[in-house]
Amino acid sequence: MAGKRVRVAGVGDLQPGEGCVVDAExxxxxxxxxxxxxxxxxxxxxxxxxxxxxxxxxxxxxxxPWHGWRWDVTTGASTTNPALRVACYPVSxxxxxxxxEVG
Numbered sequence: 001m002a003g004k005r006v007r008v009a010g011v012g013d014l015q016p017g018e019g020c021v022v023d024a025e026x027x028x029x030x031x032x033x034x035x036x037x038x039x040x041x042x043x044x045x046x047x048x049x050x051x052x053x054x055x056x057x058x059x060x061x062x063x064x065p066w067h068g069w070r071w072d073v074t075t076g077a078s079t080t081n082p083a084l085r086v087a088c089y090p091v092s093x094x095x096x097x098x099x100x101e102v103g
Contacts, residue, residue, distance in 0.1 A: 003090075003103040011096050019073075021053035024102045029053070029089060031098070032073045034060045039073045040089040040100045044066070052086070078094060 008022040008031060019032040021043050030041040030053030039060075043053050050066030060074050068080040071086055078084040090101040 003101040004080060005099045006043050007097045008100050009045055009098040011093060017057055019053050019057050021051060024100045027102055032057055038091040038098050040091050041073055041076050042086040046086055066092060
């Protein structure tokens, strides 16, 4: 069963190389613009719950601002231990809106 599509941002709200925290049906997600392509992952780092949307984005890798754990925002995988993951959510752009599908 498909999840619910939720508008979380406008296309111009997030510049390439930026990330932010968005609310999707009461769920905090980290939304990133990687060279014009949008990606969404859980906002909470699996290490200690740090806010990934507030982390520094380098290419497609975000660093948790609390302890530096690094995550690939396109897959949700840890860059040092790919067995560790944060959840990823499908993102689409329609008109001037950025939408995330949540379950």
